[in-house]
Amino acid sequence: MTPFISAHGAAVPLLEDDINTDQVAPVQEARSLKPDYRLLLFKRQARSAYGVENPDWVLNKPQFKDRAILVAGRNFGCGSSREAAVWSMQANGITCIIARSFAEIYRENCLQNGVLPVVLAPDQQRAFEQRVIAVNGAGPFTVDLRTQTISGPGGPDLSFDIPASDRTRLLEGLDDIGLTLKHDADIAAWEKRIAASQPWLQTAADSRGPTI
Numbered sequence: 001m002t003p004f005i006s007a008h009g010a011a012v013p014l015l016e017d018d019i020n021t022d023q024v025a026p027v028q029e030a031r032s033l034k035p036d037y038r039l040l041l042f043k044r045q046a047r048s049a050y051g052v053e054n055p056d057w058v059l060n061k062p063q064f065k066d067r068a069i070l071v072a073g074r075n076f077g078c079g080s081s082r083e084a085a086v087w088s089m090q091a092n093g094i095t096c097i098i099a100r101s102f103a104e105i106y107r108e109n110c111l112q113n114g115v116l117p118v119v120l121a122p123d124q125q126r127a128f129e130q131r132v133i134a135v136n137g138a139g140p141f142t143v144d145l146r147t148q149t150i151s152g153p154g155g156p157d158l159s160f161d162i163p164a165s166d167r168t169r170l171l172e173g174l175d176d177i178g179l180t181l182k183h184d185a186d187i188a189a190w191e192k193r194i195a196a197s198q199p200w201l202q203t204a205a206d207s208r209g210p211t212i
Contacts, residue, residue: 001114001175002114004095004096004173005144005145005146006144006146007142007143008140008142008143009068009069009140009141010065010066010068010137010140011068011070011071011135011141012058012059012070012094012137013071014059014070015071015073016072018073018074018075019075019077019078020078020079020080021082021106023044024041024085025037025040025041025082025085025087026044035084038088040088041089041091042057045057046059063138066093066140067092067137068095068096069094069096069141069143070097071097071098071129071132072100073099073100074099076097076099076101076102077109077110078106081105082109083112086106086113089115090115094115095114096116096117096143097116098119098120100119100122102117111170112176114170118143118160120160124158131153131155135153139152145162145167145170145171148162148167
């Protein structure tokens with residue numbers, strides 16, 4: 001997993017509630033086991049059935065070409081667990097999502113793939129949304145995970161909270177397997193102790209039967 005340190009670029013306002021993963025990444029339209037995740041993002045809104053780009057869709061507007069941050073409403077990423085709904089964000093340069101709230105599975109998928117999910121305090125969120133709308137892509141915002149701050153045009157820097165464990169895994173680029181392997185020496189030492197103290201476990205027959 002690529003570590004997340006900061007995101008710097010245009011902030012795209014998509015201030016709708018209950019945007020689900022089928023809207024974000026409609027995989028049934030991909031027609032491929034290895035789809036182009038860049039084209040998959042909000043495909044129904046971004047393009048017509050004939051593949052013609054919709055100029056009115058916010059992510060297609062030229063002022064958001066150098067985007068890095070998506071600003072959304074409540075319950076973002078609800079619906080099915082679909083990692084493509086995170087991968088398609090990354091393929092389009094979006095590595096931070098600031099929303100009023102997240103569906104828990106989607107938030108976890110973000111953390112597992114190096115995308116920072118941020119929830120601000122309600123008053124800060126409302127003020128930040130107004131800044132993003134007013135700026136309209138004319139200037140970049142920066143989200144820095146090291147300092148846990150958001151800076152940019154139209155107002156003061158904002159602080160955000162994130163659990164220490166989530167911050168560590170993003171800064172160090174660790175998914176669940178990577179977090180486990182941080183304790184590789186302890187695991188190896190435990191295995192060595194068990195092999196010495198309970199050697200019969202090392203040669204016990206597998207009673208589960210043959211695998212199919």
